[in-house]
Amino acid sequence: MNRLLAYRAVLLATLGAVPLGMLPVQAQAPEAAAALAARLALLQAEVRNLEAENAIENLQGIFGFYYDKNEWQQAADIFTEDATFEWGGSGVYVGKPRILAYLRSLGAEGPQEGLLNDQMQLQPIVTVAPDGLSAKARWHLFSQEARHGVEHFWGTGIYENEYRFEAGVWKISKLQLYSSMKTPYEAGWGVTALPRSTPSSDLPPDLPPAMDYANYPAVFVPPLHYPHPVTAAVPAPQPAEPLATDPGSLREALDALEPRVGLLQDADAVERLHTIYGYYLAHNQWDELTGIFTPDGTIEIALRGVYVGRPSVRRNLDLYGVQNELRGTLHNHMQYQPVIHIAADGQRASMRSRAFSLMGNFGGTGRFMGGTYENIFEKREGVWMLHKDQQINTYFALYDVGWKDLEWRPAPGITDSNPPDAPPTLQFEMYPRPFLPPYHYTNPVTGR
Amino acid sequence: MTRIPPQRTTLHLLSLLCAAGLVACGEPAATTPEQDAAAAELAALSTEVALLEARVQQVKDANAIKRLQRAYGYYVEEGLWDEVADLFSDDASLELARDGVYHGKERIRAYFTALGGGQRGLREGQLNEQLQVMPVVTLGTDGQTAKARWRNILLVGQLGEHAEWGEGPFENEYVKEDGVWKIHRMRWQQAILVPYQGGWAANEDYNRGIWVSDTLPPDAPPTDDHGWWPETYLPPFHFRNPVGTYQPESAPAGGVEAAAARPAAGVTP
Numbered sequence: 001m002n003r004l005l006a007y008r009a010v011l012l013a014t015l016g017a018v019p020l021g022m023l024p025v026q027a028q029a030p031e032a033a034a035a036l037a038a039r040l041a042l043l044q045a046e047v048r049n050l051e052a053e054n055a056i057e058n059l060q061g062i063f064g065f066y067y068d069k070n071e072w073q074q075a076a077d078i079f080t081e082d083a084t085f086e087w088g089g090s091g092v093y094v095g096k097p098r099i100l101a102y103l104r105s106l107g108a109e110g111p112q113e114g115l116l117n118d119q120m121q122l123q124p125i126v127t128v129a130p131d132g133l134s135a136k137a138r139w140h141l142f143s144q145e146a147r148h149g150v151e152h153f154w155g156t157g158i159y160e161n162e163y164r165f166e167a168g169v170w171k172i173s174k175l176q177l178y179s180s181m182k183t184p185y186e187a188g189w190g191v192t193a194l195p196r197s198t199p200s201s202d203l204p205p206d207l208p209p210a211m212d213y214a215n216y217p218a219v220f221v222p223p224l225h226y227p228h229p230v231t232a233a234v235p236a237p238q239p240a241e242p243l244a245t246d247p248g249s250l251r252e253a254l255d256a257l258e259p260r261v262g263l264l265q266d267a268d269a270v271e272r273l274h275t276i277y278g279y280y281l282a283h284n285q286w287d288e289l290t291g292i293f294t295p296d297g298t299i300e301i302a303l304r305g306v307y308v309g310r311p312s313v314r315r316n317l318d319l320y321g322v323q324n325e326l327r328g329t330l331h332n333h334m335q336y337q338p339v340i341h342i343a344a345d346g347q348r349a350s351m352r353s354r355a356f357s358l359m360g361n362f363g364g365t366g367r368f369m370g371g372t373y374e375n376i377f378e379k380r381e382g383v384w385m386l387h388k389d390q391q392i393n394t395y396f397a398l399y400d401v402g403w404k405d406l407e408w409r410p411a412p413g414i415t416d417s418n419p420p421d422a423p424p425t426l427q428f429e430m431y432p433r434p435f436l437p438p439y440h441y442t443n444p445v446t447g448r
Numbered sequence: 449m450t451r452i453p454p455q456r457t458t459l460h461l462l463s464l465l466c467a468a469g470l471v472a473c474g475e476p477a478a479t480t481p482e483q484d485a486a487a488a489e490l491a492a493l494s495t496e497v498a499l500l501e502a503r504v505q506q507v508k509d510a511n512a513i514k515r516l517q518r519a520y521g522y523y524v525e526e527g528l529w530d531e532v533a534d535l536f537s538d539d540a541s542l543e544l545a546r547d548g549v550y551h552g553k554e555r556i557r558a559y560f561t562a563l564g565g566g567q568r569g570l571r572e573g574q575l576n577e578q579l580q581v582m583p584v585v586t587l588g589t590d591g592q593t594a595k596a597r598w599r600n601i602l603l604v605g606q607l608g609e610h611a612e613w614g615e616g617p618f619e620n621e622y623v624k625e626d627g628v629w630k631i632h633r634m635r636w637q638q639a640i641l642v643p644y645q646g647g648w649a650a651n652e653d654y655n656r657g658i659w660v661s662d663t664l665p666p667d668a669p670p671t672d673d674h675g676w677w678p679e680t681y682l683p684p685f686h687f688r689n690p691v692g693t694y695q696p697e698s699a700p701a702g703g704v705e706a707a708a709a710r711p712a713a714g715v716t717p
Contacts, residue, residue, distance in 0.1 A: 032490050039497050046504055053511065123518045123580050138522065140579055142601075156577050156603065158522075181575055181603070188644035189575050189603060190611025217573040217607040221526045229516050230630055231534050247489045254496055261500055264507045273690055275582045279597065279617070283682045290694035310694055326680040330640065330648050332615060334599060335582055358615065358648070362678035366649035385691050399647045 033245040040253050041239035047260050049128040049237040054267055054340075055170045056126050056135055056163050059444060061339040063172065064121040065352065065372075069111045069436050076100035077446045080164050080173045084207075088157070088179035088215075089196040091205025098206060105203045111434035114148030116403050118370050118394065120354055121159075121337050127226050130238040134173070135163040136225040141177060144370065146403035148432040152185040153194075158222040169445055178222035179215055185402040193217050259346065266342045269384045270349045270377050277386060278335035284325050286317040294378055294385040301391045303411040303428070305420025312421055319415055328362040335373075341441055349377040349384075350440040355391060366399030372437045392428045392437040408432055510585045512629045513594050513622050520631070521580035521600075524560075527570040533557035537623050537630040545616075545638035546657030546673060548666025555667060562660040573607040586687045594622040594629070595686040600636060611644040612654050617683055640677045653677040 059078060066075040076099050079085070085099040086092045093102045107115065123140040139159040146152035162174035182194040196215045199205050213220040227234060243253055273292060280289035290313050293299070299313045300306045307316040317323075321331065338353040353373045360366035376388035397406050411430055414420060429435040442448055479487075516535060523531040533556050536542070542550045542559060550559045570576055579601040587594045602614030616639035623632040642651040653676035674681035 032494065036490065036493055036497055039501065043497070043501060043504055046508065050504070050507055050511070123521060125515055125518050125522070140521075142577075142579060154603070181577065188611045190605045190607065190609065190644055193607055216575050219570050219572055219574075221528070221569070224522065226515075226519070228531060228534060229512070229519050230628055233628075247486055247493065250493050251489070254493060254500070258496075258500060261503050261507075265503060268507060268510055269690075272584055275584050276687070276690065278582055279584070279685065287694045287696070288689050291689050292691045311696065314694055314696060324682075326682060328678040329680065332599075332639070334601075358613075360647075360649045362649060362652075364649055366647040383691055399649060 030245070033247065033250065036250055037243040037245045040250060040257070041241075041243045042237070044243075044253065044257060045132065045237035045239045047257060047264065048132045048240075050264050051260065052128045052132055052135060052165065052170065053126045054264070055444075056128075056137055057124050058339045058341075059163065059170050059172065060121050060124065060137065060139060060159075060161070061337045061352075062441070062444060063175075064119050064337055064354075065339070065439070067119050068117050070107050070109055070115070070117070071436075072100060072103040072106075072109055074443055074448070075103055077443055077448070078171055079175070080166060080171045083171070083173050083175070085175045086205075086210060087175075087177045087197070089198050089209050091199040091209050092207035094206040101203060102200075102205075105200060111436045113434050114432045115434070116144060116146035116148075116152070116395065116431050118144040118354075118356075120356065125226055127234055128237070130235045131240070132237060133165045135165075135170075137161050137163065138225060144368075144403065146185075146406075146431075148406070149404065152402050152404040153182055154185060154189070155182040156180045160222060160225055171445055176210065178211075178213065178220075180220075180222075181216040185404065189216070262346050263342050263344075266346050266349065266379070266384070267340050270340055270342070270351060271338050273377065273384050273386065274338060274351060274353065274373075274375065275335055277389075278333055281320075281333040282331055284321050284323055284331065286314060286323040289317060290314040292386050293389070294380055294387045297385065297387045297389070299389045300420075300424060300426075301389070302393050303413045303424050305414050305424050306422040308421040315418060316420070319418060330358055330360050330366075332358040333369075334358075339441065347379045348387075351375045351377065352437075352440060355393075360399065368395070368397045368399065370394040370397075374437060374440055390426070392426065392435075393430055394435075395431040403431065406432065505591065506587055509587055509591070509594065509624070509629070513585050513596055514583050516622065516629050516631065517583065517596065517598055517618075517620070518580050521578050525576045525578045527564045527568060527574075527576065529557065529560040529564055529568060532560050535631050536634075537625060537632050540630070540632050540634070542634045543666075543671060544634070544636045545641075545655075545659060546670055546676070547659055547661040548670050549668040551667045558664060559660060562664045571606070573609075575603060575605050575607070575611070577601075577603040584685075584687055592624045593632070594624075596620050596622065597686060602641065604641075605644070610654075612641050613644060613647060614641040615639055619683055619686055635671075637674075637681065637683045638676070639680070642677065648677065 063075055063078060076096055079096050079099055081096050083096060083099060084092050084094050085102060093099050120142045121139050122142055124137055126135055126137040128135040141157040141159060143155040157177050157179045160176050161172060163170050164173040179196050181189055183189045183192050193216050277292060290310050293310055293313050296309055297313060298306050298308050299316050307313050334356045336354040336356060338351055340349060340351045342349045355371040355373055357369035359369060371391050371393040374390050377384055378387040393411050397403055520532060520535055533553055536553050536556050538553050540553060540556060542556045550556055580598055582599040583596055585594060585596045598618040600616060600618060604614060605611030616637045618636045620631060621633035622629050638657045640648050641654045642648045643654055656676045
């Protein structure tokens with residue numbers, strides 16, 4: 001801004017204090033160039049921080065998917081070297097090696113027979129620092145945990161985490177989970193409320209719990225890192241450095257920024273489309289749902305095989321109920337925790353996300369379903385469409401049974417009367433058997 | 449700012465700008481083709497920057513609306529009713545479940561306070577988890593209004609007394625006032641609120657969608673009333689299919705399977 005004011009002052013002095021609006025066109029050029037440079041620099045900072053928000057949402061989602069499957073090394077690798085970690089009442093573990101040690105104390109590395117550990121990362125409020133180098137975020141945790149034949153639980157909590165941008169990569173620098181509610185599946189939260197965990201005696205933390213609080217039924221508000229969205233403002237992004245004001249440099253900066261803005265809009269469009277998918281699925285809107293696929297798109301759910309092209313996709317959806325048929329039926333298929341990667345050309349996107357469903361009929365049975373999506377989206381003639389819809393189910397559990405005594409069975413498989421166009425591309429196992437759904441991405445920090 | 453004698457600065461700057469082709473040198477009226485081209489390039493750049501600013505603004509607006517609704521959830525579940533009410537515009541309306549419509553920020557504040565039993569914060573032993581998930585944000589073309597669908601997942605109850613699962617969609621409207629997004633219309637349909645024991649297969653709706661309207665009557669009756677679980681209802685989507693509705697060339701296949709899945713009674717076309 002100082003530069004801009006200097007130009008303005010100098011020009012006014014030169015031209016005898018003529019009001020700016022009356023200046024000849026060519027004399028306004030430097031003013032316009034400086035103003036443009038300032039606008040572009042602010043836009044660069046805004047884009048940088050919006051990209052940071054997306055990267056942090058991806059990072060926390062990736063953490064959640066690793067944590068689900070005891071991928072401890074992978075999970076620890078996305079922390080900074082000096083990070084801190086506190087889970088409920090665990091106390092604080094300081095530094096990446098200690099975080100890994102803590103995680104390994106929870107169980108053997110990798111997916112385990114008889115273990116369910118779905119930890120859903122929901123409702124992000126990400127606040128990026130004005131300089132774009134650090135961030136904080138609040139998240140909701142909603143968990144389904146079970147040891148087969150032993151126990152099963154519902155749980156909730158609030159994360160207030162911190163993140164740091166190091167050498168071009170976002171990492172978690174502080175993970176703090178405030179546990180809220182934990183209850184055994186059989187009793188539920190109206191009957192039993194388990195207390196906050198306590199520090200381990202086998203692997204004592206480096207620091208005691210950072211805050212003294214108790215789980216539900218106690219009243220406790222985990223501190224909020226962000227100001228009220230209406231009565232206060234988040235500080236605006238700050239440009240890293242001023243831009244050169246010659247037209248060539250401005251053109252170069254603009255041309256570099258434009259595709260990045262395009263990718264931000266693409267990420268929004270893909271997440272929105274996938275969410276719409278969930279609403280159409282939940283209400284048996286089969287023609288609407290089929291319409292969001294590419295003409296050659298595929299759907300592959302529950303080992304039923306691959307249905308190719310819109311007519312086959314539409315045919316596949318008949319397996320899940322009658323179009324528009326709702327009465328006395330709950331068919332709530334929710335889409336959570338998207339990890340979205342848009343290809344650099346903005347024409348293709350890969351997404352891992354979580355499925356969690358409440359299903360059943362009044363007077364019949366209730367069911368829960370958990371699973372993982374690995375989907376591909378494509379932009380066709382400028383419009384994002386769903387190109388590959390693949391769901392890898394984790395469990396189908398009867399409401400009255402839950403997960404503790406859930407008997408193993410294979411996913412539903414092929415329906416002879418409405419067969420697929422091709423067999424399943426991926427054979428998977430459901431809980432209580434262990435299975436790691438393949439990731440479309442590598443570890444964002446190590447590349448492994 | 450360092451003080452430099454104005455004349456020297458002016459001369460120095462003008463010579464630089466002159467060399468860069470950004471200002472006319474010598475006769476003010478005379479322009480060269482290079483100068484015209486530079487001015488045209490700046491004008492083009494200015495237009496393109498404005499277009500890009502508008503696109504970035506859309507991303508910022510969508511994020512701000514998500515932040516607003518998620519903040520609503522975090523305040524509601526802690527019983528921070530003043531913080532909740534302050535998320536609404538002065539002329540906002542609120543309609544949750546079958547409680548009817550409450551007009552204006554102060555009536556909305558009264559509604560939430562009544563929901564909390566007249567106190568700030570939760571009661572000892574109260575659980576009020578309300579997860580705000582699945583946003584579909586649609587911005588108005590005016591840049592000052594927006595709509596969004598969300599799903600609210602409820603884990604609520606009072607230890608030793610009762611516990612319920614709940615869920616249902618919001619179809620909300622938002623307005624930007626002095627650059628700040630606020631909730632302008634909040635409408636939530638209670639698809640289910642059912643006791644934990646037995647869940648939605650064994651229980652009808654726990655409160656029939658009536659939370660506080662029996663003690664704090666609304667300003668207007670429900671805008672649409674579709675009963676309570678096991679009655680089901682598809683709240684209209686505010687958005688159009690972003691790709692297009694599938695148009696089968698002939699009657700869709702799979703009719704046999706579909707017919708087999710059809711319940712014996714209670715079918716609505």
